[in-house]
Amino acid sequence: MSTQLWALAVVGTVVLAAACLEVFRSRRARARTLGAVAEAAGEPYVLYFTGDGCTVCRTHQEPALEKLGPVRIDKVDAVAERELADRFNVYTLPTTVVMSPQGRALHVNYGYATAPKLQRQLDEARGALQVATA
Amino acid sequence: MATQLVDHSALKVNQTGIIATVLVAFIGSAFYRPLLVLIPLLAIVLLVGTFAPQLALFKQLYFKVLKPRGIVKPRPVQDRPEPHNFAQGLGGVFLAVSSVLLITVPVLGLALALLVAVLAFVNLAFGYCVGCQIYFQLSKAGVIRAS
Numbered sequence: 391m392s393t394q395l396w397a398l399a400v401v402g403t404v405v406l407a408a409a410c411l412e413v414f415r416s417r418r419a420r421a422r423t424l425g426a427v428a429e430a431a432g433e434p435y436v437l438y439f440t441g442d443g444c445t446v447c448r449t450h451q452e453p454a455l456e457k458l459g460p461v462r463i464d465k466v467d468a469v470a471e472r473e474l475a476d477r478f479n480v481y482t483l484p485t486t487v488v489m490s491p492q493g494r495a496l497h498v499n500y501g502y503a504t505a506p507k508l509q510r511q512l513d514e515a516r517g518a519l520q521v522a523t524a
Numbered sequence: 525m526a527t528q529l530v531d532h533s534a535l536k537v538n539q540t541g542i543i544a545t546v547l548v549a550f551i552g553s554a555f556y557r558p559l560l561v562l563i564p565l566l567a568i569v570l571l572v573g574t575f576a577p578q579l580a581l582f583k584q585l586y587f588k589v590l591k592p593r594g595i596v597k598p599r600p601v602q603d604r605p606e607p608h609n610f611a612q613g614l615g616g617v618f619l620a621v622s623s624v625l626l627i628t629v630p631v632l633g634l635a636l637a638l639l640v641a642v643l644a645f646v647n648l649a650f651g652y653c654v655g656c657q658i659y660f661q662l663s664k665a666g667v668i669r670a671s
Binding site (some may be wrong): 393394397398400401404405408441442443444445446448449468469472475481482483501503 | 651
């Protein structure tokens, strides 16, 4: 039985270390990506990094994006467009980036982002636009 | 993007089979040590199933028994099978390494097998496939050519 308990302890440690590493990795990638530049548009839009091997993109992310209503969504194949994916430090799929009208990254979500979260980020981006134009 | 219909119920049955087998080996070996033989057997099942899908035990259980009898309903999704096969193969490799470790360092062998079950559970419960993410990284790095 002690072998099983030791094995459980090892797995627990590995899972905890992996979770901490993931948090650190996403924070570092987010810090590097905020402010990254892409194409400018008249209003806030979403850069959506996906790939043909990404199941969560199809089952979760795309239905969430469809709930956002009228907003421009630029779908990017992260494997085919590596330069753009590297610029936004895309290390996991899906990745969504809420862009300002000037084409600057305002919010970066590594992994599945829910519709309310994306909507909030878009509203913030629109609010910032209204403040800037007032 | 070259996608096709992939029955995700078959993937879920496969993940359930992996979790159940590892758990039986893990818990059962505390009382009856020969049950550890399930780990190398599972490694063989996963590796053989990766290269010859018609021999994938759990998927065939789904296609030949569970689906025809309506026990598990099909869930076809536009997807690519390659990342899932890659993830399954990776699981098989880890279990093969685990099988060797079971002879030399049993604690690490069991831990590695349990880790495979944990990752299968994460995929089953949350839809997050670690093997598929590794497949993406390798595709991005050009190590694997995405067709």
